[in-house]
Amino acid sequence: MSPVANELELAEPHLGGVLSAAGLDAEYVRAAGNTLYLRGADGQEIPVLDFAGGFGSLMLGHNNPEITAYTKSLLDAQVPVHSQFSRHPCANRVAQQLNAILQRELDDDEPYFAIFANSGAEAIEVAVKHAEFERSGRLAALAEEVAAHVESARAAVREGAALAPTEAGARLEAARRAGDAEGFEGLLAALARENAERLARSPLFLTLEGSFHGKLASSVQLTHNESFRLPFKALAAQARFVPRDRPEAVKEIIEEERATVFDLSVEGDTVTVTERDFPIFGAFLLEPVQGEGGVRVITEEFARAIQDACAAIDCPIVVDEIQSGMGRTGAFLASSLIGLRGDYYTLAKSLGGGLAKVSVTLVRRPRYRQDFELVHSSTFAKDSFSSHIALKVLEIMEAEDGRIYRMARERGTKLVTTLEALRADFPDVIKDVRGKGLMLGLEFHDQSTSESPAIQGVSQAGFLGYTVAGFALREHRIRLFPTGSAFNTLRLQPSVYLSDEEIARLDAALRDVCGVLREQDGERLTGG
Numbered sequence: 087m088s089p090v091a092n093e094l095e096l097a098e099p100h101l102g103g104v105l106s107a108a109g110l111d112a113e114y115v116r117a118a119g120n121t122l123y124l125r126g127a128d129g130q131e132i133p134v135l136d137f138a139g140g141f142g143s144l145m146l147g148h149n150n151p152e153i154t155a156y157t158k159s160l161l162d163a164q165v166p167v168h169s170q171f172s173r174h175p176c177a178n179r180v181a182q183q184l185n186a187i188l189q190r191e192l193d194d195d196e197p198y199f200a201i202f203a204n205s206g207a208e209a210i211e212v213a214v215k216h217a218e219f220e221r222s223g224r225l226a227a228l229a230e231e232v233a234a235h236v237e238s239a240r241a242a243v244r245e246g247a248a249l250a251p252t253e254a255g256a257r258l259e260a261a262r263r264a265g266d267a268e269g270f271e272g273l274l275a276a277l278a279r280e281n282a283e284r285l286a287r288s289p290l291f292l293t294l295e296g297s298f299h300g301k302l303a304s305s306v307q308l309t310h311n312e313s314f315r316l317p318f319k320a321l322a323a324q325a326r327f328v329p330r331d332r333p334e335a336v337k338e339i340i341e342e343e344r345a346t347v348f349d350l351s352v353e354g355d356t357v358t359v360t361e362r363d364f365p366i367f368g369a370f371l372l373e374p375v376q377g378e379g380g381v382r383v384i385t386e387e388f389a390r391a392i393q394d395a396c397a398a399i400d401c402p403i404v405v406d407e408i409q410s411g412m413g414r415t416g417a418f419l420a421s422s423l424i425g426l427r428g429d430y431y432t433l434a435k436s437l438g439g440g441l442a443k444v445s446v447t448l449v450r451r452p453r454y455r456q457d458f459e460l461v462h463s464s465t466f467a468k469d470s471f472s473s474h475i476a477l478k479v480l481e482i483m484e485a486e487d488g489r490i491y492r493m494a495r496e497r498g499t500k501l502v503t504t505l506e507a508l509r510a511d512f513p514d515v516i517k518d519v520r521g522k523g524l525m526l527g528l529e530f531h532d533q534s535t536s537e538s539p540a541i542q543g544v545s546q547a548g549f550l551g552y553t554v555a556g557f558a559l560r561e562h563r564i565r566l567f568p569t570g571s572a573f574n575t576l577r578l579q580p581s582v583y584l585s586d587e588e589i590a591r592l593d594a595a596l597r598d599v600c601g602v603l604r605e606q607d608g609e610r611l612t613g614g
């Protein structure tokens with residue numbers, strides 16, 4: 087290898103620089119439970135208490151002993167990892183187990199078919215592609231129906247039928263004139279041209295302000311954060327972002343964006359031009375608890391408004407449980423706690439037990455299009471290694487009548503109580519405590535007008551959360567991160583094995599942070 091390449095930092099060096107600026111560029115050499123270990127100058131391991139929790143992928147902790155032992159047994163047994171295009175009974179058992187859990191939590195026995203992938207964003211891409219596959223089938227059926235109506239109208243006009251004067255008829259007549267074609271055939275040519283243009287429009291997706299659904303080409307257009315989304319706007323179908331605090335906006339936006347095609351009907355010797363809605367919306371996607379958007383819990387009222395508005399236009403709902411699912415909020419599905427029912431569910435992160443990369447998109451049977459299986463695939467998806475691990479994870483989650491979910495509720499209550507006590511003691515520093523179960527957010531007041539130039543500077547740069555994280559790592563050996571789109575909010579997503587001692591350590595560290603911010607001690611906060 088050339089000596090130059092040997093010296094260069096070649097794997098995302100700029101990100102490394104950003105992390106280094108915040109004092110977060112640690113190298114971890116081991117992990118277990120809620121602890122990561124870095125190596126000190128003397129070569130000794132230094133434990134770091136991890137509240138980032140793999141951004142939600144470590145419900146069962148780092149290197150969970152039961153899962154690592156099981157993984158070793160899979161390797162020892164030489165389980166075939168890549169046996170694509172063969173029977174995958176283990177993947178099917180994962181799908182069956184997921185269905186059993188959904189049926190329990192949703193109290194409904196309608197099956198969901200499973201399409202496996204390798205990451206959360208890929209599961210979203212699968213949902214978006216399948217929804218488009220379903221929508222394009224509906225568009226084809228509509229086009230066929232209109233074509234049949236056109237033939238009936240053509241025959242009726244030949245028999246002397248006349249056009250009824252309607253507003254839609256006037257609009258179609260204007261299109262005919264613009265197309266410079268004569269008579270009824272000219273009108274039909276205008277109808278065909280107009281409808282072809284309208285049906286060829288890209289689908290429009292609906293999601294919430296503050297949403298995060300991934301950073302791949304389609305999924306990033308469903309992620310609200312403009313710095314993630316806008317550079318790639320030209321790549322994929324767009325979304326409308328619904329304000330989180332206005333459930334009534336769902337219907338308003340649907341009304342604004344509704345799309346129609348011309349149609350014809352014949353009654354006796356009268357032909358009538360009408361305009362009828364066609365499905366322009368690909369799907370409505372939402373997280374029951376927004377992670378990236380600052381740990382915001384969607385209310386039952388909002389869920390109902392979305393459910394009703396989507397049912398009225400037969401728009402599928404994709405419930406993104408990639409971060410909120412897998413028991414993190416105290417139920418397998420966070421959405422089951424707010425009465426939200428999805429046509430699709432996406433799961434990832436903790437499904438792989440902190441070791442395997444696996445995600446799954448579940449599609450409710452009435453919407454499922456089996457031909458999708460023949461046009462979508464991925465080399466590593468549905469591999470038996472990941473499927474075995476996912477099955478083991480679900481077995482652990484469901485053991486002892488859902489002990490893990492009870493632990494998530496009990497540990498989450500203990501943790502949120504600690505955070506609320508902190509806020510009560512530092513109301514000038516802590517603005518809000520949010521979340522559910524072990525998916526919690528701690529929001530700091532804005533410090534952009536701090537009297538400390540250092541604190542003012544990092545706040546105005548949107549770096550307060552990262553600076554606090556750097557302080558916690560340096561001074562307290564605790565790993566924290568702000569959410570990617572709400573920089574003053576720290577997300578806390580430890581494993582269910584969180585101990586009282588670890589909560590107490592976090593409390594002490596956060597009280598120290600609050601003291602530093604109250605005293606406006608920029609020097610200490612930034613380690614300057």
Ligand SMILES: Cc1ncc(COP(=O)(O)O)c(C/N=C/c2cc(O)cc(-c3ccccn3)n2)c1O
Pocket residue numbers: 141205206207208210298299300301373377378406407408409410434435567569570577
């Ligand atoms: C609801 C939801 N839907 C799809 C995805 C995409 O999943 P993948 O990351 O597996 O592609 C995520 C994944 N979340 C990623 C994430 C969530 C988060 O809260 C922070 C960070 C993150 C990552 C790196 C640096 C800083 N922050 N990453 C998600 O939370």
